[in-house]
Amino acid sequence: MVRDPSSDEARPEVAEVLDALADEAARRIVAALSEPKTASELSEECDVPLSTTYRKLEKLTDASLLNESTDIRRDGQHTTRYSVAFEEIIVSIDEEDERELAVEFERPEPTRDERLADLWSELREET
Numbered sequence: 001m002v003r004d005p006s007s008d009e010a011r012p013e014v015a016e017v018l019d020a021l022a023d024e025a026a027r028r029i030v031a032a033l034s035e036p037k038t039a040s041e042l043s044e045e046c047d048v049p050l051s052t053t054y055r056k057l058e059k060l061t062d063a064s065l066l067n068e069s070t071d072i073r074r075d076g077q078h079t080t081r082y083s084v085a086f087e088e089i090i091v092s093i094d095e096e097d098e099r100e101l102a103v104e105f106e107r108p109e110p111t112r113d114e115r116l117a118d119l120w121s122e123l124r125e126e127t
Contacts, residue, residue, distance in 0.1 A: 012063045014101045017089065020063040026056045030065065036081040057082055064105065065089075069117070 020026055028046045037045070043053040060066045064085060071079040088106035093099050
């Protein structure tokens with residue numbers, strides 16, 4: 001499954017974002033994502049057990065902090081890669097909503113490959 005954190009339905013709760021970033025191992029994983037990487041690569045680079053890495057990746061993806069994509073390979077061994085889904089996160093107090101915390105993301109522009117993948121996904125949904 002590929003999740004798109006920039007979609008309208010992927011708006012995480014403030015607590016979910018802050019909880020994901022409160023975890024030191026999760027922050028190491030985000031810091032290690034200078035380019036898309038697999039869970040195994042991140043586990044080794046961050047010195048985090050693979051099972052823990054998968055849990056952290058799930059939490060970060062659910063909080064819309066990571067993009068998840070699948071590399072399709074001819075041998076059938078597809079690979080999931082993760083990349084950072086934000087350039088900046090802004091946490092503020094929403095004056096209009098009883099001074100509740102609010103979170104906003106500044107997202108990078110999608111790459112040509114990401115736009116093509118989105119187009120392909122939309123085409124498959126229509127057929």
